[in-house]
Amino acid sequence: MTEQQTQNWIPDEVDTSVPSMARTYDFLLGGAHNFAVDRMVAEQAEKAMPGAAKIARINRAFLGRVVRFMVDQGVTQFLDIGSGIPTVGNVHVVAQQANPQARVLYVDKDPIAVAHSELMLGNNDRADVLRADMRDPESIVHSSQARRLLDFDKPIGMLLVMMIHWVPDEDDPWALIGRYRDALPTGSYLALSHVTAEQREDQVTEVQGKIRESRSTDQLTPRSHDQILRMFDGFELVEPGLVGCGLWHPRGPGDIADNPELNSHVYGGVGKKL
Numbered sequence: 411m412t413e414q415q416t417q418n419w420i421p422d423e424v425d426t427s428v429p430s431m432a433r434t435y436d437f438l439l440g441g442a443h444n445f446a447v448d449r450m451v452a453e454q455a456e457k458a459m460p461g462a463a464k465i466a467r468i469n470r471a472f473l474g475r476v477v478r479f480m481v482d483q484g485v486t487q488f489l490d491i492g493s494g495i496p497t498v499g500n501v502h503v504v505a506q507q508a509n510p511q512a513r514v515l516y517v518d519k520d521p522i523a524v525a526h527s528e529l530m531l532g533n534n535d536r537a538d539v540l541r542a543d544m545r546d547p548e549s550i551v552h553s554s555q556a557r558r559l560l561d562f563d564k565p566i567g568m569l570l571v572m573m574i575h576w577v578p579d580e581d582d583p584w585a586l587i588g589r590y591r592d593a594l595p596t597g598s599y600l601a602l603s604h605v606t607a608e609q610r611e612d613q614v615t616e617v618q619g620k621i622r623e624s625r626s627t628d629q630l631t632p633r634s635h636d637q638i639l640r641m642f643d644g645f646e647l648v649e650p651g652l653v654g655c656g657l658w659h660p661r662g663p664g665d666i667a668d669n670p671e672l673n674s675h676v677y678g679g680v681g682k683k684l
């Protein structure tokens with residue numbers, strides 16, 4: 411029997427012999443919504459880059475901190491693009507704990523991420539999920555879900571956490587982010603985290619090679635500090651700027667690794683739209 415036949419949570423369109431980065435990341439975080447091919451890529455990543463699972467957890471902790479930061483700045487609505495498979499520290503949980511009126515629109519292109527988000531959000535009328543590709547900003551910004559949940563006359567917290575490195579240079583992620591920026595009102599925030607090869611090029615290149623060999627439709631493009639910084643054009647970075655995401659206002663031991671290298675494989679930052 412295939413995984414498809416034994417597990418009733420798998421949408422028919424999903425090919426369980428091809429890995430997805432949503433499910434591979436879910437496995438790295440300790441989740442259960444993944445298949446043998448995803449676990450194989452995750453294990454290869456952990457072998458090539460010891461601490462890959464810890465890096466995923468540090469990134470997830472960064473996500474929670476930036477959402478709390480934005481709520482503290484008065485943001486009550488969030489657009490979380492590349493939101494992934496629901497797991498510990500989902501944005502609506504963090505935001506609505508701090509402010510029960512907070513509204514969240516999740517967006518992902520992965521069918522399993524979207525199916526599980528729909529299940530999780532069943533009776534939450536202040537959060538929804540949209541299946542869309544971030545490379546089509548207008549389909550997201552003008553969606554019925556965005557119109558229902560987000561008021562584009564008030565600041566919005568936009569999250570592109572651990573996702574924009576899946577958008578290749580030929581799709582011009584800088585221009586794409588600019589189109590979202592232009593749709594956001596002044597005073598909105600952008601939080602972004604992104605893999606870099608600046609600390610350990612050898613390890614990241616090996617991980618990139620394993621993903622390429624895996625035939626995943628998501629391919630990793632690590633970028634330099636300067637390239638990622640340019641994604642904040644039109645936003646003013648808040649302190650401490652674009653840093654290893656473990657170093658962005660860590661609050662406790664789960665936020666930061668003892669091995670300093672692990673804190674900086676993923677750059678993270680928050681900017682405010684001017």
Ligand code: SAM
Nearest residue numbers: 432435492493494519520543544571572573576
């Ligand atoms: N943002 C979450 C976090 O940091 O914990 C999940 C990150 S997960 C590593 C990356 C997610 O981005 C995956 O769920 C993947 O499906 C999604 N993704 C990748 N490219 C995308 C695209 N072009 N449009 C929408 N989602 C995309």
